[in-house]
Amino acid sequence: MLIKIIAVGINRANCYILACEKTKEALIIDPGAEPDKIKKAIAKLGVTARFIINTHGHADHIGANRDLGLPIFIHSADSDCLVDPYKNVSAFFGFNITSPKAKRLLKDGDEMKIGQIDIKIIHTPGHTPGSISILAGNIIFTGDTLFENGVGRTDLKGSSEGDIIHSIKNKIFVLGDDVVVYPGHGPSTTIGKEKKRIFF
Numbered sequence: 001m002l003i004k005i006i007a008v009g010i011n012r013a014n015c016y017i018l019a020c021e022k023t024k025e026a027l028i029i030d031p032g033a034e035p036d037k038i039k040k041a042i043a044k045l046g047v048t049a050r051f052i053i054n055t056h057g058h059a060d061h062i063g064a065n066r067d068l069g070l071p072i073f074i075h076s077a078d079s080d081c082l083v084d085p086y087k088n089v090s091a092f093f094g095f096n097i098t099s100p101k102a103k104r105l106l107k108d109g110d111e112m113k114i115g116q117i118d119i120k121i122i123h124t125p126g127h128t129p130g131s132i133s134i135l136a137g138n139i140i141f142t143g144d145t146l147f148e149n150g151v152g153r154t155d156l157k158g159s160s161e162g163d164i165i166h167s168i169k170n171k172i173f174v175l176g177d178d179v180v181v182y183p184g185h186g187p188s189t190t191i192g193k194e195k196k197r198i199f200f
Contacts, residue, residue, distance in 0.1 A: 001018070001019075001020065001021065001117055001136065001137060001139075002017075002018070002019040002020075002021050002026075002045065002047070003016060003017070003018055003019075003139070003182070004016065004017040004019075004041055004045060005182070006034075006037060006038055006041050008031070008032050008033040008034040008037060008038070008063075008064070009032045009033030009034060009060050009063060010033075010060075011032070011060040011185065012185060013030060013032035013033070013060045013061055013184055013185055014030065014182065014183065014184055014185060014186075015028065015029065015030050015031045015032060015038055015064075016028070016029040016030065016141060016182060017029075017038075017041060017042060017045060017047070017049070018114060018117070018136060018141075019045060019047040019114070019115070020114055020115020020116050020117050022115060022116055023115035023116060024046060024047045024048060024115070025047065025048055025050055025114050025115040026042065026045070026047040026048065026049045026050065026114065026115075027049065027050060027051055027052070027053060027114045027119075028042075028049050028051075028052045028053075028068060028070065029052075029053050029054075029055065029134065029141050030053075030054060030055055030061040030062075030143065030184060031052060031061075031062075031063070031064035031065060031068055032059070032060045032061045032062065032063045032064060033060065033063045033064055034064065035064040035067035035068055038064060038068065039068070049068070049070055050070070050071075050114060051070050051071040051072070051073060051103070051114075052065055052068060052070050052071065052072045052073065053073045053074070053106075053132075053134060054072065054073070054074040054078070054082075055131060055132055055133070055134065055141060055142070055143025055144070055145075055184060056074075056075075056078050056081070056127060056128040056130060056131040056132070056143050056144060057074060057078035057079070057080070057081020057082060057087065057088050057128060057130060058081065058088055058089055058128065058144070059085075059088045059089055059090035059093075059095065059097040061143070061144075061184065062081070062082060062088060062097070062099045063090075063097050063099075065082070065099035065100060066098075066099055066100055071103035071104065072099065072100060072101070072102045072103055072104075073102060073103065073104045073105075073106055074102045074105065074106060074130065075105070075106045075107065075121075075123060075130030075131070075132050076105040076106065076107060076130065077125070077128075077129040077130030078128050078129065078130025078131070079101070079102050079105055079130070081128070081130075082098065082099040082100070082101060082102060083098050083099065083101060084098075085097055085098060087158075089156060089157075106121050106132060107121070107123065108121065108122060108123035108132075109121065109122075117136055117137070118136070118137070119134060119135070119136050120134075120135040120136075121133075121134060121135075122134070122135055122140075122171050122172075123167075123171070124142070124143075124145045124164075124167035124168070124171050124172065125160065125163045125164070125167055126145060126151075126152065126154060126159065126160050126161070126162075126163035126164020126165070126166070126167045126168075127143070127144045127145055127152035127153060127154065127156075127159055127164055128144075128156075128158055128159060129158050129160075129163075131143055131144065131145050131152070131167070133145060133146075133171070133172060135175070138176070138178065138179055138180060139179065139180045139181075139182060140172065140175065140179055140180070140181055140182070140191075141182045141183075142172065142181055142182070142183050142184065143183070143184045144183070144184040144185070145164060145167055145168065145172070145183075145184075146168055146172055146181060146183060146194060147183040147184070147185060147186050147189075148181075148183065148186050148187050148188070148189040148193075148194070149189075149194070149197050149198075150198075151164055151165075151168060151198065152164060152184075168198070172191065173191060173194075173195055175191055176191065177190065177191050177192030177195065178190060178191075178192060179191045181194065
């Protein structure tokens with residue numbers, strides 16, 4: 001398994017390239033901006049990107065979807081964010097960011113592969129209704145649900161403090177303490193570390 005982290009856009013959102021080292025197939029997680037930077041990283045790694053997974057529909061996580069020209073996967077509850085600048089919050093900041101529609105609408109428990117890597121989708125609502133986390137072996141990509149020493153915002157339309165607490169406690173913290181967390185912004189951490197830092 002190969003993971004490349006690219007911080008993109010004014011919010012420095014983490015775009016991830018997750019690739020199978022054997023087959024050289026890859027998926028792109030949250031290409032939020034700077035598509036040329038992402039394309040160069042893909043080329044440098046020598047992998048072939050097959051599809052995009054958006055952990056949620058906010059503009060800083062979907063902004064480069066269109067330019068990458070790949071099939072887009074997103075949870076059904078956030079699918080409208082792709083095409084509505086008000087739902088993806090870009091309109092409130094003077095932008096009108098949109099994305100092509102999703103090729104596949106995800107749901108909790110969905111499983112798929114990229115190369116020989118098994119991936120499981122975990123629905124973790126709270127930051128947005130359709131927020132997901134992506135489990136791949138001993139790592140999890142949590143989007144804007146769980147960060148190092150923090151949790152995602154719940155003051156935006158459609159967000160819920162109760163839901164995000166439930167998601168973290170019952171969907172993420174039930175995984176092993178040694179599971180590595182790759183968040184939507186900032187450095188990686190582990191579930192064990194965050195259990196000690198975050199109290200609900």
